[in-house]
Amino acid sequence: MSDEPPRQGIGVGVRSLWAWLSRPWRRSLRARLVASFGLVFFLALVLLLARMGQVIYTAQLEEAEHNLEIEAFLAANALEDPLSGYAVEFERHELEENDEGEWERDDPEDEADEEAEWGPRAQGLEGLLRGGRGNPGTRGTMGNGDRPGPARPDGRLQYVAESFAQDLDARVTILDARGHPLADSHYPPHQIPNQFHQTEIQAALRGTEQHDVRRDPLSGEWTIFAAAPIQQGSRILGLVQLSQPLDRVVSHTQQLVSSLLFTGLAALLLMTVLGLWMSRQLVEPVRRLEQAALAMAAGDLEQRVQIDAEDELGALARAFNYMAARLQDTLERQRLFVANASHELRTPLTNIKLRSEALVNESVPDPAMAQRYLAEIDREADRLTRLANTLLDLSRLESTDPPPPSKPVHPVQILRAMVPGMTARAQAKGVAFQATLAEDTPPVQVWPEQLEAIVVNLVDNAIKYTPEGGQVALSTGEADGRCRIQIADTGVGIPPEDLPHIFDRFYRVDKARSRQEAGSGWGSGAGLGLYIAKTLVEQNGGHIRVESTPGQGTTFTVEFPAAEWPPGPGPSSTGPQAGPVRRGGSRR
Ligand code: ADP
Numbered sequence: 001m002s003d004e005p006p007r008q009g010i011g012v013g014v015r016s017l018w019a020w021l022s023r024p025w026r027r028s029l030r031a032r033l034v035a036s037f038g039l040v041f042f043l044a045l046v047l048l049l050a051r052m053g054q055v056i057y058t059a060q061l062e063e064a065e066h067n068l069e070i071e072a073f074l075a076a077n078a079l080e081d082p083l084s085g086y087a088v089e090f091e092r093h094e095l096e097e098n099d100e101g102e103w104e105r106d107d108p109e110d111e112a113d114e115e116a117e118w119g120p121r122a123q124g125l126e127g128l129l130r131g132g133r134g135n136p137g138t139r140g141t142m143g144n145g146d147r148p149g150p151a152r153p154d155g156r157l158q159y160v161a162e163s164f165a166q167d168l169d170a171r172v173t174i175l176d177a178r179g180h181p182l183a184d185s186h187y188p189p190h191q192i193p194n195q196f197h198q199t200e201i202q203a204a205l206r207g208t209e210q211h212d213v214r215r216d217p218l219s220g221e222w223t224i225f226a227a228a229p230i231q232q233g234s235r236i237l238g239l240v241q242l243s244q245p246l247d248r249v250v251s252h253t254q255q256l257v258s259s260l261l262f263t264g265l266a267a268l269l270l271m272t273v274l275g276l277w278m279s280r281q282l283v284e285p286v287r288r289l290e291q292a293a294l295a296m297a298a299g300d301l302e303q304r305v306q307i308d309a310e311d312e313l314g315a316l317a318r319a320f321n322y323m324a325a326r327l328q329d330t331l332e333r334q335r336l337f338v339a340n341a342s343h344e345l346r347t348p349l350t351n352i353k354l355r356s357e358a359l360v361n362e363s364v365p366d367p368a369m370a371q372r373y374l375a376e377i378d379r380e381a382d383r384l385t386r387l388a389n390t391l392l393d394l395s396r397l398e399s400t401d402p403p404p405p406s407k408p409v410h411p412v413q414i415l416r417a418m419v420p421g422m423t424a425r426a427q428a429k430g431v432a433f434q435a436t437l438a439e440d441t442p443p444v445q446v447w448p449e450q451l452e453a454i455v456v457n458l459v460d461n462a463i464k465y466t467p468e469g470g471q472v473a474l475s476t477g478e479a480d481g482r483c484r485i486q487i488a489d490t491g492v493g494i495p496p497e498d499l500p501h502i503f504d505r506f507y508r509v510d511k512a513r514s515r516q517e518a519g520s521g522w523g524s525g526a527g528l529g530l531y532i533a534k535t536l537v538e539q540n541g542g543h544i545r546v547e548s549t550p551g552q553g554t555t556f557t558v559e560f561p562a563a564e565w566p567p568g569p570g571p572s573s574t575g576p577q578a579g580p581v582r583r584g585g586s587r588r
Helices: 004-027 029-080 086-100 108-118 125-129 153-168 199-206 246-297 312-360 367-399 411-429 448-464 511-516 529-539
Strands: 171-176 181-184 211-215 222-232 235-245 432-437 471-479 482-489 543-549 553-561
Touching: 004 029, 029 153, 029 211, 029 222, 029 235, 029 246, 153 171, 153 181, 199 211, 199 222, 199 235, 222 246, 235 246, 246 312, 312 367, 367 529, 411 432, 411 448, 411 471, 411 482, 448 471, 448 482, 448 529, 448 553, 529 543
Parallel strands: 432 471
Antiparallel strands: 171 181, 171 235, 211 222, 222 235, 471 482, 482 553, 543 553
């Protein structure tokens, strides 16, 4: 228990160190970009260098082996050249040595086998050159001193081995045909074991060239060996064995790889600098977007980002600007909506307040007038209810997604059922109502409740804005393959300057008249009816337009695309009943 706190301390320390180290990574896109690229580059470099090192090493090794084989062949050629006189000299010495009988065999059994196999071909050199074996101290000398005549072959061969070794930059060993070392450029021959069974020696004796890589027992190093036969005609006098430590190949490969590594690291450094610069260019627009978003959040809706790039960041900036514009527009519309709605609510509320105060204070002496006040309060309350309902409809209409397309319906069937109600309302106003519903009117994919709401609103408006004695006509038919519904009146008409705005929210041409006639209209004459009608038409794939001549009358034309008939097993029959707009006829 006593060492618990220190462990916690270390844990917290490691965590905070890690948090500190990883902070740039977590907080900076630039750091992540540069570090990711750097890491990928570094890994690629390491893999590439590993593979290249392997390839270079193999190529170098093959080249070294090949060169060694050629050099062994050339050295053997030089030793067999009759002009050099080695063979003659060796034969003479062979005879002398045989007479003295000094030859000692390393392995009599092997020697016997070799003799049987190579005997006729391998005569000559072994005896002549054995001075190198019997007298190791004579390495590099030209004879044993107490014998007159030509220089002893071991001395001459030792000299040859050493000078070849210098020229060829390799260790040179001269062997007799049975693999006994006679002279060696680096070691006294008696220290060198018999080489007869080595791969390259066997190959040389067969007349082929083959190298071998193995550990040299004398140096303890991995070494490449190659050998070639010293021949005179078909007779093998001996062998030349060349060897080179593998270290040279390895160090050459290491040099090449490290120079490549150095270049790669320099490239990595350059790439990091470039990466920092490029990531800065990349991240800068993101910073500007961030600042604009923060400024917008602080209430500056005018904020826009200026990025001219054609790339994804440019597209992001354009999307941001579009979003900002839409947001600004929506907020502005909402602000207007709230202002208009409160204004519309305030008027009936003020009327109610004035009258109720008068009644409460008993400042209305006349009971008939008091009765009239009460009736007006009741009417204003109704108006408020209608207005509240319309505002609710409107908010539902704007906040919910458009309903899915309905099943095809015949508009004539729906409208025919509405004719009596519309006729009654027109008669109450002293206006003639006429309905011409053509049987060839195409079916449409419009929700029946919404179709009713649209038509009721337009017909009620027509009745509302047509003076007594005027006419209102509802007609349906086919036009250009579409379903057309028209509501025409001979009413007051709409001034040309107001026409572009009448479908706007809360827009009214004549506020006094709108309110006066509010009893039958949608939204209590608040200027919402046409806006809602247009929204419903468009949600059902249709289009609405208006033509009007002040003092003569107005015609509203609604068109919907024709639907296929008979209807297939298409869209559901449950529509927007619970949706934004109730049937027009149900409103007061
Ligand atoms: P309101 O509730 O005021 O009628 P609407 O959105 O239904 O609101 O209509 C907007 C304005 O368009 C009305 O204030 C009115 O001035 C004008 N208007 C609509 N229909 C007609 C019509 N048939 N004849 C003349 N003016 C019309």
